[in-house]
Amino acid sequence: MFANAIVLALREIRRNVLRSTLTILGIVIGVGAVITMVTIGEGATAQVQADIQKLGSNLLQVFRGQGFGGPGGARSSSPPFSMADVEAIKNEINGVRAVAPSANTSAQAIYGNANWSTMVTGTDDQYISVRDWPLATGRNFSDSELRAGAAVCIIGATVQRELFGQEDPIGVSMRLRNLSCQIVGTLSAKGQSGFGQDQDDLVLVPLRTLQRRMVGNADVNSIMVSAREGVSTEKVQADLERLMRERRKIRPGADDDFNVRDLKEISSAMTATTRVLTTLLAAVAAVSLLVGGVGIMNIMLVSVTERTREIGTRLAVGAMARDVLLQFLIEAVTLAAFGGIIGIALGLAAGAVATNAFNVPFVLNVGIVVLSFAFSAAVGIVFGYFPARRAAQLDPIEALRHE
Amino acid sequence: MPGSPTPVIDLSQVTKIYGHGEGEVRALRGIDLRIHSGEFVAVMGPSGSGKSTCMNILGCLDTPTGGTYKFLGVPVGTMNADQRALLRRNYLGFVFQGFNLLSRTTALENVELPLVYRHVPKEQRRAMARKALQEVGLGGRETHVPSELSGGQQQRVAIARAIVSQPQVLFADEPTGNLDTATSIDIMKLLTSLNEQRGITIAMVTHEPDIAAWTRRVVRFRDGHIESDQVNQPVREL
Ligand SMILES: Nc1ncnc2c1ncn2[C@@H]1O[C@H](COP(=O)(O)OP(=O)(O)O)[C@@H](O)[C@H]1O
Ligand SMILES: [Mg+2]
Numbered sequence: 130m131f132a133n134a135i136v137l138a139l140r141e142i143r144r145n146v147l148r149s150t151l152t153i154l155g156i157v158i159g160v161g162a163v164i165t166m167v168t169i170g171e172g173a174t175a176q177v178q179a180d181i182q183k184l185g186s187n188l189l190q191v192f193r194g195q196g197f198g199g200p201g202g203a204r205s206s207s208p209p210f211s212m213a214d215v216e217a218i219k220n221e222i223n224g225v226r227a228v229a230p231s232a233n234t235s236a237q238a239i240y241g242n243a244n245w246s247t248m249v250t251g252t253d254d255q256y257i258s259v260r261d262w263p264l265a266t267g268r269n270f271s272d273s274e275l276r277a278g279a280a281v282c283i284i285g286a287t288v289q290r291e292l293f294g295q296e297d298p299i300g301v302s303m304r305l306r307n308l309s310c311q312i313v314g315t316l317s318a319k320g321q322s323g324f325g326q327d328q329d330d331l332v333l334v335p336l337r338t339l340q341r342r343m344v345g346n347a348d349v350n351s352i353m354v355s356a357r358e359g360v361s362t363e364k365v366q367a368d369l370e371r372l373m374r375e376r377r378k379i380r381p382g383a384d385d386d387f388n389v390r391d392l393k394e395i396s397s398a399m400t401a402t403t404r405v406l407t408t409l410l411a412a413v414a415a416v417s418l419l420v421g422g423v424g425i426m427n428i429m430l431v432s433v434t435e436r437t438r439e440i441g442t443r444l445a446v447g448a449m450a451r452d453v454l455l456q457f458l459i460e461a462v463t464l465a466a467f468g469g470i471i472g473i474a475l476g477l478a479a480g481a482v483a484t485n486a487f488n489v490p491f492v493l494n495v496g497i498v499v500l501s502f503a504f505s506a507a508v509g510i511v512f513g514y515f516p517a518r519r520a521a522q523l524d525p526i527e528a529l530r531h532e
Numbered sequence: 533m534p535g536s537p538t539p540v541i542d543l544s545q546v547t548k549i550y551g552h553g554e555g556e557v558r559a560l561r562g563i564d565l566r567i568h569s570g571e572f573v574a575v576m577g578p579s580g581s582g583k584s585t586c587m588n589i590l591g592c593l594d595t596p597t598g599g600t601y602k603f604l605g606v607p608v609g610t611m612n613a614d615q616r617a618l619l620r621r622n623y624l625g626f627v628f629q630g631f632n633l634l635s636r637t638t639a640l641e642n643v644e645l646p647l648v649y650r651h652v653p654k655e656q657r658r659a660m661a662r663k664a665l666q667e668v669g670l671g672g673r674e675t676h677v678p679s680e681l682s683g684g685q686q687q688r689v690a691i692a693r694a695i696v697s698q699p700q701v702l703f704a705d706e707p708t709g710n711l712d713t714a715t716s717i718d719i720m721k722l723l724t725s726l727n728e729q730r731g732i733t734i735a736m737v738t739h740e741p742d743i744a745a746w747t748r749r750v751v752r753f754r755d756g757h758i759e760s761d762q763v764n765q766p767v768r769e770l
Binding site (some may be wrong): 524 | 614635
């Protein structure tokens, strides 16, 4: 009886190629879309989380101005920091692992025929420690170089690639604007930040070199502070704010003319954003799933008349209700399984292509695969099987007369 | 009457009412009818007189509202749907005016269908279906689907399907109703030979006297009653 039902079911699938194809297509679209979308969303989330790790742990940054939401002009009008501020942070705040000043300017870097426009950061030997960013080759700045404002630099991986290619840059001199400086070290590659910036596109020079020989002032634009492992960044942030208010003589009640940003906070905001994105993609996918389901439903309901008559014929020649039901169930399950497998394969393939194109990791969410498959299969089975069940319970003549 | 003392078909006071209350239709108002093995009966009567209703009840495609129907002495009224399915499967064949073949399905597969439900093995099933198609004069048309066959050919496929399982009784509701005269004569020759050569009992609805003339007994319906029941001298047009 089971073998018979399989034969009849397969014959029926072959006989109704269009209907079978459309049913399979409905399931393929539903399952495929959900898997693709969710894979992209999860990949983006995983990428953002990896980026947070890359930023360096427990990094705080003190900027001039009121920061986010503050008046735009505040930054330029508020006084710059100084090396004295850096020293004060080092000495007066508990739980600080490393502190580094930072002043920036953009400049053209030239070596031989190659030139590359990049960001030059003036800092000290604590920079790589604060950023948790090891050197690839060479060495850090020496105390005497820092004190003297020597013409030395450490270059990021992008600058190295653009100017030197495969050549070893250590000990070589390149030009930064009018300054000829010797390369003493190269940074390891860090990749893009969560904000899409190329973090490796930079040149480090001693702060004093930048101040005296490139920008002509003694300003420190920002101060980077990394908290020690296990120390709450909230507490360090609060201490920093208190200390800076004191040093900058801000009266009680007056607004800060600086701001302390916890990069972790920005990052978790971004994680939340990608999570919203994932939800959005999932919602779009759910709509496709629904559309696919409605498609299947339509096809099944449109063919109810034909199928009811056919069931009448089968009953008239001696089929029992259960023979007919088994056949229809096998047919529905076969189509659902077929569509589901194709949908999963296409969904994963599209997900792989998309995550590759967006340069995010491929994350397989088995739960979603199972869920979308179960939904589409249920639609296929419910709408394929239940009308058949109703028809099979009629007297044969009623099924034959169905209009 | 020839054959066994127990009639194949025995209806007593069978009624059929469609719908309820105001809109109810009394399609059969107490039918008494006995058909013995080997008979060839024509059921005639005006449109709406209850012929089809009666034939569907005889074929166990429908259930009566009242009265008793005994098939080979066994009351059908107490059977459940599965038991009636077994009765159709093993003893009855049905030919409809509208053929009721499965569309987009070959003649051979259509004829095979009753055998599938009888669990006949595939090879044997094929052979029996082929033989039945030959018997109705459609040898060589096995792979044709209904839309590639004429009305007469489709009705032959339907007859092949009805006889392939060697039924005791064949019911036919206006089997020539959709066919032209020449084709109708072919179908009647076929039914006559099935009755005479194979001994299949046949009950056939028709409203055409020319067609009824082929049978050996004519039962006339009117308003849900049997109006007359006469022996007939069948024509021999060979
Ligand atoms: N399914 C049905 N529902 C309601 N009335 C029906 C149904 N089938 C037949 N009838 C009615 O029953 C009566 C007998 O119909 P039928 O047996 O088809 O007559 P015949 O075949 O002799 O033309 C008619 O009045 C018809 O309208
Ligand atoms: Mg009729």
